[in-house]
Amino acid sequence: MQNFADPFSLAFRLILSGDAELLTIVLLSLRVSLTAVFIAALIGMPLGAALAVGRFAGREAAIVLVNALMGLPPVVVGLCVYLLLSNAGPLGVLQLLYTPTAMIIAQVVLVTPIIAALSRQVVEDLNGEYAEQLRSLGVSRAASVPTLLWDGRFSLMTALLAGFGRAIAEVGAVIIVGGNINHVTRVMTTTIALETSKGNLALALALGIILVTIAICVNAAVGMLRGGARQVVHA
Amino acid sequence: MRDGQIYAGGAPALPGILPLLAEGLVFQAGGRRLIDIERLRIAAGGTTIVLGPNGAGKSLLLRLLHGLIAPDAGRLAWAGRPADAATRKLQAMVFQRPVLLRRSVAANIDYALKAHGEPRAERAARVAQALEHGGLAGMARQPARTLSGGEQQRLALVRALAVEPAVLFLDEPTASLDPAATAAIERLVSEAARNGTKIIMVTHDIGQARRLGDEVVFLHRGRVVEHSDATAFFQDPGSREARAFIAGELVL
Incomplete structure (x- = not known):
């Protein structure tokens, strides 16, 4: 038991002491992923809403495609973005490879389909309820997209959360x-992967604990937000 | 210039888009003709009640007239012109189940005014006026979906009236309301009619049709069986189906 418990106590000591290296890693993680989710939301939500209310040729195919892209393997996305950004690649001149920007780009590619697909579902459901009333008020399909996104805001939090989790x-x-x-x-x-293989379990575990804690906190916050909103929204 | 005329002052119906003429109107689904109307002319003024048993096509007819769905055949003319953005702007509709936005009571009305193109400077006053009108002034900031069923429908109604439509469609607006809430809705509707808004209202409540109707369009299996003055309709219905319906028999 000594061997198993040791990394835990070390991990907690690292967290509680506010270890500088640990902090840097956590902050970079948050910066990269939050930025990626923000950008993915800017693309994915209008895209999902357009798929939900739009009437155009190839809509069904586009929905199937977006849904399928939700399951993109991260390593494949990494590889494709790597090929784009590497010196020989089309975007090589930007010299972005091995920078946080490259990581954000890769995560945007990964997260956008998730947000788009989930937003499409949310907006389509809401549109089923709203469509006739909005047409009656003189709001066109295209013009109804911001309305649907705003009125679906609490449900769309789930989409953002799923994207952030990913x-x-x-x-x-x-x-x-x-x-x-x-x-x-x-x-x-990446640190957890590296430190585990190096046998430095304390740092890996400390990061693992923080990662899980962040996931739980974000879920709980959104859960509370939705709970408070439910009586307002779904009455 | 027509627009300038229409929006001058608070008398919406006068320059008007009526009469509404539907000719050869057909709507079908699954190979069945759900609406099949040779000719229906709805004139300006007063309240037209669309009456008929369930499945007669009342809601469908209202949606076709309002332009929410397109007919498979036939045409609509508002004062001789085909329906377009300008005629649409002079219509409003209240649905059987009120569709309220997930926003505050006041924001619901503001949204309708904004969609209608009312200038921002005027909206606040008109929102307040509409709330007052519907007896909802105390609930302005409350989320619309926390209102009771009667209050929700009242909000939907004053929201529709806020844009001062020349024609107001109502699709069984009191179907799921209690008598007090129904009375409040009926009061607002007849007041709007008195102020010159043309009311075209679907109901299957004969009492309501008697209270509000100036004329009746009786629909049966998608066809207009009778179209007559309300008093005449209730005293001496011309068709077997209408007689049975008024007598409270089950019309199939």
Whole structure:
């Protein structure tokens, strides 16, 4: 038991002492994933809403595609973004490979389909209820998109949450395009992978605990938000 | 210039888009003709009640007239012109189950005014006026969906009236309301009619049709069986179906 408990006590000591290296890693993780989710939301929500209310050829196919892309393997996304950003790639001149920006790009690619697909579902349900009333008020399909997104805001939190959960927890994409460079592109998941293989279980475990705590806190916050909103929204 | 005329002052119906003429109107689904109307002319003024048993196509007819769904055949003309954005702007509709936005009571009315193109400067006053009108002034900031059923429908009604429509469609607005809430709705509707708004209202409540109706369009299996003055309709219905319906028999 001694062996198993030791890393835990070390991990808690690291967390409680506010270890600088630990903090840097956590903050970079949050910065990369939050930025990625923010950008993915800007793209994914209007895209999902457009798929929900739009009437155009290929809509069904587009929905199937977006749903399928929800399951993109992070390593494949990492590889594709790597090919784009590498010196020989089309975006090589930007010199973005092995920077936090590259990691954000990879996570945006990963998260956008998730937010788009979930938003599509939320907005489509809401549109079923709203469509005739909005047409009656003289609001066109296109003009109804902001209305539907705003009125679906509490349900859409779930989409953002799912996107954030995916981004903060994935390791495959960020390790390929970020390179896990100390103090530059090292985030929680890549550090856990590295430190575990090095046998430095305390740091890995400390990060694991923080990662899980963040996940629980974000879920709880959104749960509370939705709970408070439920009586307002679904009465 | 027509727009300038229409919006001048608070008398919406006069320059008007009526009469509404529907000719050869057909709507079908699954190979069945749910609406099949040779000719229906609804004139300006007063309240037209669309009456008929369940499944007669009353709601469908209202949606077709309002332009929410497109007919499979036939055409609509508002004062001789085909329906367009300008005629749409002069219509409003209240649905059987009020569709309220997930916003405050006041924001619901503001949204309708904004969608209607009312200038921002005027909206606050008109929102307040509409709330007052519906007896909802004390609930302005409350989320609309926390209102009772009667209050929700009252909000939907004053929201529809806030844009001063020339024609107001109502699809069984009191179907799920208690007598007190129904009375409040009926009071607002007849007041709007007195102020010159043309009311076209679906109901299957004969008492309500008697209270509010100036004329009756009786629908049966998608066809207009009778279209007559309300008094005449209730005293001496011309068709077997209407007689049975008024007598409270089950019309199939």
